[in-house]
Amino acid sequence: MKKEKNSLLVWVANISFIIISFIALFPILNLLISSFRPSSELMRNGISLVFDPSTLSLNNYTYIITQGGNYWSWFINSLSISAITIILSLFFSSMVGYALALYDFKGRNLVFGFVLFILMVPFEILMLPLFQLMINMNLINTYTAVILPAVVAPVAVFFFRQYAIGLPKELMDAARIDGASEYGIFFKIMLPLMAPSMAAMAILQGLGSWNNFLWPLIVLRSNDMFTLPIGLATLLTPYGNNYDILIAGSVMTIVPIIILFIFFQRYFVAGLTVGGVKG
Known part of the structure; x- marks a missing residue:
């Protein structure tokens, strides 16, 4: 019984840490996705996970590297x-x-x-x-x-x-x-x-x-x-x-x-x- 209780606590702790990690990484993920979006798309919808996938490109990074x-x-x-x-x-x-x-x-x-x-x-x-x-x-x-x-x-x-x-x-x-x-x-x-x-x-x-x-x-x-x-x-x-x-x-x-x-x-x-x- 004690072993099952400890196993349950481990599962709860692991799930809690995963949720906390996702919350901590969410702004970085949002920033990473937004870095592939054009300026017009950012001005229209803001920095969010709601975006048109067809607008994603490497143009922003290309501009930084080349110009x-x-x-x-x-x-x-x-x-x-x-x-x-x-x-x-x-x-x-x-x-x-x-x-x-x-x-x-x-x-x-x-x-x-x-x-x-x-x-x-x-x-x-x-x-x-x-x-x-x-x-x-x-x-x-x-x-x-x-x-x-x-x-x-x-x-x-x-x-x-x-x-x-x-x-x-x-x-x-x-x-x-x-x-x-x-x-x-x-x-x-x-x-x-x-x-x-x-x-x-x-x-x-x-x-x-x-x-x-x-x-x-x-x-x-x-x-x-x-x-x-x-x-x-x-x-x-x-x-x-x-x-x-x-x-x-x-x-x-x-x-x-x-x-x-x-x-x-x-x-x-x-x-x-x-x-x-x-x-």
Whole structure:
């Protein structure tokens, strides 16, 4: 009787997860189908699953691939900014989080308190002082202004600190006895142990940088320097709405994130769950 009850619960859980997954994937499916529809069809019926199958074509994607000069420029800009942001953020944030977790120094708790405070402050409140700082540093309309605020992200520092707390300090002591420097301990011993957390944070930081719209919109001025979210937004104007190109371009923006997740997925769950159980 108990076995049958457990089997029924498993079936109910599986069906529930399937329904939830379909609800979550429905907007993406709708967007994917709409990307094959012409602009006139979209303007007439909107983005919906009610459409004429005979109107579906690859014209939108063909236009982007063959004539979307600005699109590929925006795509490369976003790709470059995201890649640099991921590398710098992982490097510096992991060092800060590691130091806060495994080193005892004066003011450590105060520094960590500042990290938590900044983590709780909405970015919209920090935009004005950050923008003024970029002006004073003459970085407006540069990619440095887009990347710099994300180099040491509070969420990444907090994440790496929580992960590093679970690392064995005995390895550090053994390495010191063997004559290893503190940098050697970090790069040769501790950093490889932090690989799951690095992979998980690479996905989260990459996703945040790739989809970042507001801050690049504030600091960038030139059309050829726009990132993909800003560039796609410029397709909607009072004089013409290129919804067909906009939707097809939006679908193509999902591809790098999917590739990033596939590449790091084997470490993603481990990086998020480690430290949740102590023993």
